[in-house]
Amino acid sequence: MPTRMTTLRLRLVIGFLLVIVPAMLASAFVAAKLISNAFEDNVAHWLGETSRFFGLEVAEAAQEAQRVAGVIGSRLERSPNDIKMQHTVEREFGVLSSVGYDLMAVYRPGGEIIFSSRRFSSVGSLPEKTGQGLFKIVADGRRWIMAGAVQSIQINGQSANLLVGSWLDDNYLGGIKVVTSLDVRLFSDFDGELEPIVQTQSDREIVVPKAILARLDAGEEEIFDPNAERGAYRAIYTGFRGIDGKLAAISFIGLRSDAGFFEQLSRERLFLGIFLFGSCIAIVVGILMSELLARPLRALTRGVRAIAAGDFGQRVTVGGGREIAQLAAGFNGMAEQLGKLQDLEMELRRRDRLSALGQAAMVIAHEVRNPLGIIKTSTEVVRNRSKLGATEGKMLGYVIDEVRRIETLMRDFLDFAQPRPLVRSRFPLRNVIDRVAAIATAELSRRGITFHIDDKSGGARISGDPDQLHQACLNLVLNAMDAMPSGGAIYASLAVNPDTVSLTIRDEGPGVPDAIRGEVFNPFFTTKAKGTGLGLAKVQSVAVAHGGTVACECAPGQGAAFTLALPRAETGEGS
Structure with missing residues (x-):
C-alpha cells in the first residue's frame, strides 16, 4: 500500500507538471521579454541622465567662463597702458588658475596674441566676437577640448578679445568617475579622425561608428546603442557643439555588459532562469498538492487497517474535498455501526455466559445446599454434645465458618443468576x-x-x-x-x-x-x-x-x- 500511495503521488506530480510546463514556458518567455525590455529602458534612461548631467556641467563651465571673461575684460579696458594691462592679466590669471582655469589669452582680431598664460594654438580661427562654447586647443604638446568663452573688449581704443577657459580632462569629470562600471570618453576631430581626449578607462580601445558620427553631425543630440562595441557596452553617444556651432566633440558613456549580475543576463539566460525557477516552484507545489490529496487517502488506509484489526473506535478526519470528505464521513459512519455491532455482540455473549452461568449456579446451588445443611447441622451437634478438646473444637468451628461462607456464596450466585423482579x-x-x-x-x-x-x-x-x-x-x-x-x-x-x-x-x-x-x-x-x-x-x-x-x-x-x-x-x- 505505501508503494501504491507513492506511485499515486508521483503520477499526480507528473500530471501537474504536464499541465503547468506549457503555461510556464509561455509565461517565462513573456516575463523575460518584459524584464529585459524594462532593464534596457532603465539603463538607457540612466545613461541618458548621466550624459545630460555631463553636458550640463560643460554648459555651466562655459557660462561661468563667460561671466569671468566679462569681469576681467572690464578691468582690462580700464588699464591706462600695455604695462598696466600686463600686470592686470598676470594677477587675474593667478587667481583664475587657483580655481581651476587653464588658459587666459588676449588677442587682436586676426589672431595676433597680445598676452597668453601659456603657449597654445587653436584648431581653426579664434572667434572675434563675444561667445561661449567648446574650443579645440593644442598646448604643451597635447590636444585639448576647452570649455570657455570669448569677451570682446577695447584696449587703448583698439579692439581685442579675451579668451578664458578650462580643459575638459579626467579631473573635470568629478563624480562620474566614482561609478566604476561606467566608461566615460570624450572624442574630438583634430586631423580628420576622431581620437579620445578624455577617458576614465583605457583598457579597451573604443571607436565611434561612422553611422553614429553622421547622425550626431546631422543634429541628433543623443543616440543609445544597446550593443555598442559588439555587445561589450550599453552606451549613449552625445554631441557637443563648438562656439562656431559645428560638432566639436562626442562623448561616449557606456555601461559594461559584464559589470554586474543583471547586466550579464541576456534575454535567453533570463528566460532559462525564470523557466527553471518556475519549474522548481511547480514541482514543490505539485508535491504539496499531491500530499494534500494523498493524505486523506492514507488516513482512510490506516482506518481500514485498524478496522480489519478489530479497532472499531478508529475515526478519520473529514476533509480533502467534497468527494473525499463524503468518503471519510461514510467510513466513520461504517466504523461507528461496526463498533455498535461489536458492543452488541459482546453484550449478547455476556448475557449468554450469564444465562449459562445462572443455570449452572442454580443446579449447583440446589444440589449443594442440602448437603451443606446436613454438614453444618451435624457439625454443630457434634461440637455441642461431644466432649472435645480445644484443638478439635477449633477445627469444627473452622468447618462451620467455611460452610457458612459457602452458603453465602451460593446465595450470591442465586441472586446474581436469578435476580428478583423489580418492584418499582x-x-x-x-x-x-x-x-x-x-x-x-x-x-x-x-x-x-x-x-x-x-x-x-x-x-x-x-x-x-x-x-x-x-x-x-x-x-x-x-x-x-x-x-x-x-x-x-x-x-x-x-x-x-x-x-x-x-x-x-x-x-x-x-x-x-x-x-x-x-x-x-x-x-x-x-x-x-x-x-x-x-x-x-x-x-x-x-x-x-x-x-x-x-x-x-x-x-x-x-x-x-x-x-x-x-x-x-x-x-x-x-x-
Whole structure:
C-alpha cells in the first residue's frame, strides 16, 4: 500500500507538471521579454541622465567662463597702458588658475596674441566676437577640448578679445568617475579622425561608428546603442557643439555588459532562469498538492487497517474535498455501526455466559445446599454434645465458618443468576445514598473514612427498585472502603440532566489500572484475596435492569470513580 500511495503521488506530480510546463514556458518567455525590455529602458534612461548631467556641467563651465571673461575684460579696458594691462592679466590669471582655469589669452582680431598664460594654438580661427562654447586647443604638446568663452573688449581704443577657459580632462569629470562600471570618453576631430581626449578607462580601445558620427553631425543630440562595441557596452553617444556651432566633440558613456549580475543576463539566460525557477516552484507545489490529496487517502488506509484489526473506535478526519470528505464521513459512519455491532455482540455473549452461568449456579446451588445443611447441622451437634478438646473444637468451628461462607456464596450466585423482579416506585436517588450512608456510618468511622455528599440533582426522581439500588450503591461504597485501608474520604456526587440522574462514588485510593478497567464488571473478576467478583457485576446487572449504565473512570491521583446513571422518572408516573 505505501508503494501504491507513492506511485499515486508521483503520477499526480507528473500530471501537474504536464499541465503547468506549457503555461510556464509561455509565461517565462513573456516575463523575460518584459524584464529585459524594462532593464534596457532603465539603463538607457540612466545613461541618458548621466550624459545630460555631463553636458550640463560643460554648459555651466562655459557660462561661468563667460561671466569671468566679462569681469576681467572690464578691468582690462580700464588699464591706462600695455604695462598696466600686463600686470592686470598676470594677477587675474593667478587667481583664475587657483580655481581651476587653464588658459587666459588676449588677442587682436586676426589672431595676433597680445598676452597668453601659456603657449597654445587653436584648431581653426579664434572667434572675434563675444561667445561661449567648446574650443579645440593644442598646448604643451597635447590636444585639448576647452570649455570657455570669448569677451570682446577695447584696449587703448583698439579692439581685442579675451579668451578664458578650462580643459575638459579626467579631473573635470568629478563624480562620474566614482561609478566604476561606467566608461566615460570624450572624442574630438583634430586631423580628420576622431581620437579620445578624455577617458576614465583605457583598457579597451573604443571607436565611434561612422553611422553614429553622421547622425550626431546631422543634429541628433543623443543616440543609445544597446550593443555598442559588439555587445561589450550599453552606451549613449552625445554631441557637443563648438562656439562656431559645428560638432566639436562626442562623448561616449557606456555601461559594461559584464559589470554586474543583471547586466550579464541576456534575454535567453533570463528566460532559462525564470523557466527553471518556475519549474522548481511547480514541482514543490505539485508535491504539496499531491500530499494534500494523498493524505486523506492514507488516513482512510490506516482506518481500514485498524478496522480489519478489530479497532472499531478508529475515526478519520473529514476533509480533502467534497468527494473525499463524503468518503471519510461514510467510513466513520461504517466504523461507528461496526463498533455498535461489536458492543452488541459482546453484550449478547455476556448475557449468554450469564444465562449459562445462572443455570449452572442454580443446579449447583440446589444440589449443594442440602448437603451443606446436613454438614453444618451435624457439625454443630457434634461440637455441642461431644466432649472435645480445644484443638478439635477449633477445627469444627473452622468447618462451620467455611460452610457458612459457602452458603453465602451460593446465595450470591442465586441472586446474581436469578435476580428478583423489580418492584418499582418513584423516589429521589438521594434517598438511596442517604440510606447507604446511614447503614455504613459505623464501619466508616471504624476505618477512619469520612463520607461527603454533594447533591446537585435538585430532588430529581427515578423509577426503580429501592432495595436493589440500595444493594448496588452499598457495593460501590464497600469497594471504595476496601480501596483505602489507611483511611481517607469517599465523595458521593448527585447530578441531573434532562434525561438521566447520575450518582458518582469516588474514593482516594490507588484507582483501577488501565489494563483491567475493562474487566472490572465481568463476573468472578476480582483483585481481592477473598472476593467473589460478583459485586460490580451485580451493580451492572442492576443498572441494566433499570435501563441505566455504570462506568468506571480514573483521573490521575484522584482514585477510582464509579458513575451510576439512571433514567429520570416521567412526570406523572405512578409511585
